[in-house]
Structures are given as structure tokens and as C-alpha cells.
Amino acid sequence: MSPSTEAQHAAENVAHAKKALGARMRDLRKRAGLTARELAAGAGWHESKCSRIQSGTTTPSDHDIRVWAYLCGAEDQITDLIAAARMVEGMYVEWKRLERGGIEHVQDSVRPLFERTRRFRFYQSWVVPGLLQTEDYTRAVLQTVVSLRDAPGEIEEAVAIRMERQKVLQSGRQSFAMLVEEWVLHTVLGDGEVLAGQLRQLLTSAFQPAVSFGVIPMRRPRGVGWPTESFAIYDEDRVAVELVSGSLTVTQPHEVQDYVTTYAELSRLAVVGGQARDLIISAIKALG
Numbered sequence: 001m002s003p004s005t006e007a008q009h010a011a012e013n014v015a016h017a018k019k020a021l022g023a024r025m026r027d028l029r030k031r032a033g034l035t036a037r038e039l040a041a042g043a044g045w046h047e048s049k050c051s052r053i054q055s056g057t058t059t060p061s062d063h064d065i066r067v068w069a070y071l072c073g074a075e076d077q078i079t080d081l082i083a084a085a086r087m088v089e090g091m092y093v094e095w096k097r098l099e100r101g102g103i104e105h106v107q108d109s110v111r112p113l114f115e116r117t118r119r120f121r122f123y124q125s126w127v128v129p130g131l132l133q134t135e136d137y138t139r140a141v142l143q144t145v146v147s148l149r150d151a152p153g154e155i156e157e158a159v160a161i162r163m164e165r166q167k168v169l170q171s172g173r174q175s176f177a178m179l180v181e182e183w184v185l186h187t188v189l190g191d192g193e194v195l196a197g198q199l200r201q202l203l204t205s206a207f208q209p210a211v212s213f214g215v216i217p218m219r220r221p222r223g224v225g226w227p228t229e230s231f232a233i234y235d236e237d238r239v240a241v242e243l244v245s246g247s248l249t250v251t252q253p254h255e256v257q258d259y260v261t262t263y264a265e266l267s268r269l270a271v272v273g274g275q276a277r278d279l280i281i282s283a284i285k286a287l288g
Contacts, residue, residue: 015056017087018057020084022056024081025065028068028072039068043071061085062082066078087251120174120234121177121263122233123178123232124181124184124230125184125230128180132202132213134194137189137194137195138159138163140190140194175210175212176210177211177212177267178214179214179263179267181227182283199287203277213276214270215279215280217271237253238250238251
């Protein structure tokens, strides 16, 4: 998927969530028997503000929601509506906002999520999954990030955090399913020596007891398992999607299920076990 397509996909998800919230607000107003003009007058707003909220053009503030719900006699909906509005605001987080505190902050920020998740599902169409990366490969990935995004921070500290995170693979409480496109095994980051070291480590790290590792062959007919942006599914309630311009967090149940279904479709295309090992070995040999 091209960067422009990824950005469009992210924008569409955010717009959909805003419209869904706006529709809920509109339904409350209608059930209360109020026109948009009457609600705006009661709130002391211009009528256009009601229209922007209902259409999803504007995300209401906590105060807006409290006023709206009070005027509609729906105070019992306030907590849920505020949670939905905050989810909308948090869905799409630009990388630069995250990286403003340094790339090491980005690496450390996911620690609580990794500690509480029991079932991980990763699909990577760009790079080797982070939990299986070598230090040199991680360093090459982060150096590319710094170069492309002009991100601040200490690369070595970020590498150390990423390596420490890999201990989760030995927790004994969690399971890890990982899929990569075969071309990931041939994509050189750093240099050929870095990639070779990464591939050699994959022959052991990708086949640990807690890890299910699959490779989708390049010549496999795709069917519905179309290549897509890289994403991670955490249990059944959260998906993190990697985009060029930002990170998209998906928490709506029906959207999470879309990614669960996509992961299942991609899994059906993958080879595992000895066949996956053969593709890794073939990639090592191709380096010469």
C-alpha cells in the first residue's frame, strides 16, 4: 500500500469514528424533541456548531458533551460519550508528536501494553517484527526512522529498550503469532552483513515455543489476503497500525474484527515450520 493510500486509510477511519459520534449526538437531540436551533440556543452556541458536531466535522469537547447531554435529558450518556470522543482524538497520533520526546520514549511507551497483553498477532510487510530483531538490525531500523522523520533522541537507549522488551517472549504467559511477507527477508537495512545476521538469528528466535512464525511466499496467489500496512493485534481489543505519517490505534470492536479477519486470511497464505526455515535459508544464500 502506498503512503498516500495509507494516509487516506487512516483519515477514513478517523472520519468514520467522528461521524459515528456525531450521529449519536444527533440521535440524543432528536429523542429529546429538540431542533438544532433550540439546542444551540439553550447551550449559548451558534447553530452551526451543532451542525459541525452532528456531521462529524468537529469533535465535541468534554464540556460540549456535558451541555448537550444535560439539555437532552441524557446525563446517563455523558461518561460513554466522553470516552468515545477521547478515543476519536487518540486514534491517529502523528509520529512526530510521539517522537518529540525522543525515539527512546516511543520504544518505552508500549511497555504497559506488552505487559498486559496475553495474545499477540503481528503482520509485517516492511521489516522483521521488533521482538525478533537483532541489535544491529534494530539500530538500522531506528537510524532510518531518525533520518526520515528527523526524530530526536538517543538511538542506543532506544535499542536497549527494544532488546529488553524481547524478554516477553520467555514470560510463559503469552503467545506470539507473527507473519511476514517474503520480501521482508530480502530487504537490506543497514547493509548485507546486518541482514545476514538478522536472518541467521531468525532461524532460532522465530521458532521458540511461544512463537508461531509464518512467511507469505512472494509467488503465492494472493486471493483475499492482499498485502497491507503492517499491524499488531493485542488480544481482542486493540490494533496498532503502522503508517508512514503516523500510528493508527483501532479499538472499535467491529474494526478490530476486520483486522482479525485480515490476519486470518493472510495466515492461510503463509508457510510455517520447515518451509518457513527454507525461505529464510534461501534469503541468506541470496546474499552471497
